[in-house]
Amino acid sequence: MPSQPPSLEPPQPAEAEKNGPDGGSNDGEDYSIFSAGMRTYLTYQLGFIIILSTLTATAYLPLIPLLSTHFSVSIQAINLTVTAYAICQALSPALFASLADAFGRRPVLLGLIGLYASASLGLTLNQRSFAALLAFRVLQSIGGSSTVPIAYGIVADVAVVSERGKMLGPMLSMCNAISAVGPVSAGAIALRTSGYSWIFLALLIIAVICLLLVGFTLPETARNIVGNGMKPVHGVWRTWWSFFRGKEQLRRSERRADDATEERLQMDGKPAWRPLSAFVSLRILLYPDAAAVLCMVASSYSVYYTFQVAIPVIFDEVYGYNELEIGLAFLPGLAGMTIGGITAGKLVDRNYANTARKCNIDVDRKYGDDLKDFPIENARYRNCLPFLSLEVALVIGYGWVVQSHIHPSVPLIMQFFICAISTLLSHTSSALLVDIFPAMSSSAYASGQITRCTLSAASAAILQPLVDAVGRGWYFTIFALFIGISGLGSVVTSRSKGVQWRQKRQATPHGNVTDAEQIPQQLLTPPADETGDSSNATPKKETLSSGV
Numbered sequence: 001m002p003s004q005p006p007s008l009e010p011p012q013p014a015e016a017e018k019n020g021p022d023g024g025s026n027d028g029e030d031y032s033i034f035s036a037g038m039r040t041y042l043t044y045q046l047g048f049i050i051i052l053s054t055l056t057a058t059a060y061l062p063l064i065p066l067l068s069t070h071f072s073v074s075i076q077a078i079n080l081t082v083t084a085y086a087i088c089q090a091l092s093p094a095l096f097a098s099l100a101d102a103f104g105r106r107p108v109l110l111g112l113i114g115l116y117a118s119a120s121l122g123l124t125l126n127q128r129s130f131a132a133l134l135a136f137r138v139l140q141s142i143g144g145s146s147t148v149p150i151a152y153g154i155v156a157d158v159a160v161v162s163e164r165g166k167m168l169g170p171m172l173s174m175c176n177a178i179s180a181v182g183p184v185s186a187g188a189i190a191l192r193t194s195g196y197s198w199i200f201l202a203l204l205i206i207a208v209i210c211l212l213l214v215g216f217t218l219p220e221t222a223r224n225i226v227g228n229g230m231k232p233v234h235g236v237w238r239t240w241w242s243f244f245r246g247k248e249q250l251r252r253s254e255r256r257a258d259d260a261t262e263e264r265l266q267m268d269g270k271p272a273w274r275p276l277s278a279f280v281s282l283r284i285l286l287y288p289d290a291a292a293v294l295c296m297v298a299s300s301y302s303v304y305y306t307f308q309v310a311i312p313v314i315f316d317e318v319y320g321y322n323e324l325e326i327g328l329a330f331l332p333g334l335a336g337m338t339i340g341g342i343t344a345g346k347l348v349d350r351n352y353a354n355t356a357r358k359c360n361i362d363v364d365r366k367y368g369d370d371l372k373d374f375p376i377e378n379a380r381y382r383n384c385l386p387f388l389s390l391e392v393a394l395v396i397g398y399g400w401v402v403q404s405h406i407h408p409s410v411p412l413i414m415q416f417f418i419c420a421i422s423t424l425l426s427h428t429s430s431a432l433l434v435d436i437f438p439a440m441s442s443s444a445y446a447s448g449q450i451t452r453c454t455l456s457a458a459s460a461a462i463l464q465p466l467v468d469a470v471g472r473g474w475y476f477t478i479f480a481l482f483i484g485i486s487g488l489g490s491v492v493t494s495r496s497k498g499v500q501w502r503q504k505r506q507a508t509p510h511g512n513v514t515d516a517e518q519i520p521q522q523l524l525t526p527p528a529d530e531t532g533d534s535s536n537a538t539p540k541k542e543t544l545s546s547g548v
Contacts, residue, residue: 030228033228033229049151051178061186061308080134086141093281100149106218162356170342218239285450296487300429304337304426332416336417337419343424348428381432391418
């Protein structure tokens with residue numbers, strides 16, 4: 001056979017040809033057998049799990065002076081731990097998202113939470129070593145940051161495009177609401193005590209709870225493993241709860257599955273995941289339709305991140321707040337993020353329905369819609385420009401309000417609306433990014449993580465030098481104009497060229513980054529008559545897939 005040019009994405013399996021462009025099914029099967037109740041449970045379970053990413057960051061920043069004193073190092077040295085955390089936050093999701101797309105959500109998520117829990121235990125016990133503090137923070141970042149793209153992947157696995165907002169909005173809002181306690185708690189610690197260990201102990205307890213929730217109740221949802229949820233699985237892909245049933249039958253089936261695994265690997269000689277798969281997220285950055293969306297993903301998130309860095313300095317230097325008051329000053333922005341997430345979820349679904357109605361397309365909430373010719377870019381970015389314009393105006397006004405030393409209630413109120421709008425735009429563009437790469441949803445979100453963390457780190461790095469050079473008023477004016485131009489370019493380009501670029505990419509042999517190489521199904525599924533867990537071999541809506 002003629003040789004094929006090398007490609008970073010794994011080969012597409014034959015079974016993937018059955019699926020529609022949105023990841024749905026073209027053979028009459030439901031998109032997902034997960035019931036509405038189960039999707040609701042997953043929404044809030046995932047919202048709790050991903051606080052391992054956000055709460056870890058928000059609880060740490062107010063502790064920086066305390067950690068500097070405790071470990072007898074400079075503030076700059078402690079800031080190195082923040083930088084290392086941000087680097088891993090940007091890069092590690094690319095690796096673990098590709099693993100989750102290939103091997104399934106459960107095993108990767110369990111490993112990440114276990115790593116996070118181990119790092120939190122190390123931080124709790126570490127009392128003297130700054131090197132250990134840096135190393136454990138890196139491990140915390142790797143374990144926590146990668147949970148977010150996997151959560152997005154699970155949403156894409158179980159919800160059709162027209163209804164993903166119902167899951168994404170509450171999921172992210174719950175995460176932001178819980179994370180709001182981070183800076184307040186840490187600020188109170190820094191003000192009233194000389195200890196910090198209990199914060200890391202609290203994170204350890206949260207990690208253990210997450211590990212138990214995932215282990216016992218989170219079903220495998222990856223569509224290349226369980227399809228729409230009907231295909232039975234065994235081993236690590238099964239919930240721990242299911243292992244309490246039919247243990248003897250389970251042992252027999254696993255022995256046969258192990259034999260099938262060895263035989264299949266000898267026949268194929270191909271791994272289910274290759275090291276180059278980790279670069280799929282980087283490759284996504286190079287496609288013009290993705291790059292246009294990523295401009296909005298990165299710029300809107302950088303607004304939130306820049307304010308997180310600026311708030312402590314502003315309320316210390318301008319308004320003379322103490323550590324606890326500075327922690328409380330984060331609350332309006334975090335409340336805005338919560339409201340913005342809920343609003344984004346509702347608008348995402350409403351805009352989709354309105355666009356479908358305008359195009360005379362019936363929304364199929366059972367089997368999923370064919371997005372090949374559907375203007376999903378127009379649907380997601382519908383009415384985004386007014387929000388973008390308001391955000392630019394608010395950020396500019398915030399800078400001049402602070403520079404003029406106007407009463408702190410004014411900037412606090414503005415923080416609420418600025419973070420609400422930036423969250424709305426960030427979640428909307430992230431949903432679009434997942435939509436245009438349906439079968440690699442986790443890897444697609446990870447590409448957004450790379451761009452937004454990179455831009456946010458750059459913004460944080462130049463914030464203080466620019467403020468010193470031109471003042472806060474002009475700094476926030478320049479920053480707002482950059483955000484406005486980037487967002488406007490993303491919206492206009494995606495709505496005018498997005499469909500054309502997406503169709504052209506999907507038509508090329510190596511431009512259709514669609515499926516991670518599937519694990520052969522017989523390696524995952526023991527014979528139906530011998531498995532101790534055949535609960536998701538039936539299409540009943542009440543069934544919890546993967547052995548729940």
